[in-house]
Amino acid sequence: xxxxxxxxxxxxxxxxTIFLFNSCMYKSVGGLQHIKKPEKANSIxxxxxxxxxxxxxxxxxxxIEMIAKRKVKKTPGYLRGKLSWENFNVExxxxxxxxxxxxxxxxxxxxxxxxxLYVELKGNTTLNTRKTIPLRNIEEIEIEYDxxxxxxxxxxxxxxxxxxxxxxxxxxxxxxFLRGDKEWSLYSVExxxxxxxxxxxxxxxxENHKVKVIASxxxxxxxKTELTIPLDxxxxxxxxxxxxxxRHGRRGNNGFWGQKGRKFSSVGxxxxxxxxxxxxxxxxxxxxxMDGEAVDVYVSAEENKExxxxxxxxxxxxxxxGRKSVAKFTPEGGxxxxxxxxxxxxxxxDxxIGGRGGDGGRGDDVxxxxxxxxxxxxxxxxxxNGGFSxxxxDxxDxxIGGKGGTITFHIxxxxxxxxxxxxxxxxGGRGGDxxxxxxxxxPGQGGKGGCSNGRDGRRGRTGMRGFRAPDGYKGxxxxxxxxxxxxxxxxxxxx
Numbered sequence: 050x051x052x053x054x055x056x057x058x059x060x061x062x063x064x065x066t067i068f069l070f071n072s073c074m075y076k077s078v079g080g081l082q083h084i085k086k087p088e089k090a091n092s093i094x095x096x097x098x099x100x101x102x103x104x105x106x107x108x109x110x111x112x113i114e115m116i117a118k119r120k121v122k123k124t125p126g127y128l129r130g131k132l133s134w135e136n137f138n139v140e141x142x143x144x145x146x147x148x149x150x151x152x153x154x155x156x157x158x159x160x161x162x163x164x165x166l167y168v169e170l171k172g173n174t175t176l177n178t179r180k181t182i183p184l185r186n187i188e189e190i191e192i193e194y195d196x197x198x199x200x201x202x203x204x205x206x207x208x209x210x211x212x213x214x215x216x217x218x219x220x221x222x223x224x225x226f227l228r229g230d231k232e233w234s235l236y237s238v239e240x241x242x243x244x245x246x247x248x249x250x251x252x253x254x255x256e257n258h259k260v261k262v263i264a265s266x267x268x269x270x271x272x273k274t275e276l277t278i279p280l281d282x283x284x285x286x287x288x289x290x291x292x293x294x295x296r297h298g299r300r301g302n303n304g305f306w307g308q309k310g311r312k313f314s315s316v317g318x319x320x321x322x323x324x325x326x327x328x329x330x331x332x333x334x335x336x337x338x339m340d341g342e343a344v345d346v347y348v349s350a351e352e353n354k355e356x357x358x359x360x361x362x363x364x365x366x367x368x369x370x371g372r373k374s375v376a377k378f379t380p381e382g383g384x385x386x387x388x389x390x391x392x393x394x395x396x397x398x399d400x401x402i403g404g405r406g407g408d409g410g411r412g413d414d415v416x417x418x419x420x421x422x423x424x425x426x427x428x429x430x431x432x433x434n435g436g437f438s439x440x441x442x443d444x445x446d447x448x449i450g451g452k453g454g455t456i457t458f459h460i461x462x463x464x465x466x467x468x469x470x471x472x473x474x475x476x477g478g479r480g481g482d483x484x485x486x487x488x489x490x491x492p493g494q495g496g497k498g499g500c501s502n503g504r505d506g507r508r509g510r511t512g513m514r515g516f517r518a519p520d521g522y523k524g525x526x527x528x529x530x531x532x533x534x535x536x537x538x539x540x541x542x543x544x
Contacts, residue, residue, distance in 0.1 A: 106268020329401030341454025412498025447481025453524025
């Protein structure tokens, strides 16, 4: 027996020693792990995306993977770990290093063909590794745009893409339209006839009906490419003046659960009564949808001799918001659709659940008591009654859908024949759905007792479902006014 106890103590001691050793291997500061015993580490390795082709002026994210005591630890950033970079000495030939990123020196340096990383674990110089990352020269850059989704007219959007062609004929491409991994921050992009941002162009109002793009590589500005995109004015435009949809009603809070009755342990003690559960709250009413906006639409047309096409010009202005939308399109393929729909009503909130009734407390069992005179009596307790469960809350009513907006068309005589190209939607908003009725949890059970059991509680009633709100009314038929229309496109270009 004593030998068996000794073995158990020895095993506990060994497990405790191992746990203490492992816990002392690292210490955490600010969420990052610092190595306290670097001599216990087994290996380190440099990890980076070796499938990516890197060139001058770019960055290379990488990480360190370390194995110690059969556990793998990783640095933050590229590897998304918690092993602090302060544990390592990092040297870079052909670039600089900061917190897991190598910044490659700029310039087309044909004499430098690679970046060399050297990593050493602090406190254990025998544990080190190096990695050579090849660099390639970009010989050419090519720019293109997404022709299938481009809207080639004023305020239209064009998505750009750049392809890098390397000295070994391999290519890399920009993120976005071309689905590559090269960031747009590597390039300088200038646009005539529009504004540029992160691989996209918003077309302005170019008088020559063209957009010109000039792109160059920041690390080597001599690598430059140009692209001229003629406007075809065949875009299908949409303008939105819809009313705001109402918020959904909040769900009712659930009722609290009733407390259980206490058990009386004294001789002949009765069980306590279970408390009733709380009622579920009613769901809140959904908000009403807002009405669609009142909109003025100005339409004119002109023959463009330079392009040999008719161009229809449209300007819409919201009367309350002041929001403007403009378009220029040709009848052969172009159109304009105005939405001034009512906002949808918010759904009613669901009713809260009625709280469960508390169980009745247990009464004492039948017990015999012997008195000094030798007589005996029996005592027993009565079980407590179970509490009623709370009623479920009623569901909230849905919000009423907003009414469709009103549209007034101001049509110049030159555009009378193209009125059919401008369509509208002033439908009412959809009414909010009704909130679901809250149900009731189980009632409390009667407590057991030696004399008699308590009664079970009654279940609370289920709440009532809310009402679905009516849809909003459709907006009135638009008003058409024939009058001279002149749109100041120079002013529009400045807004």
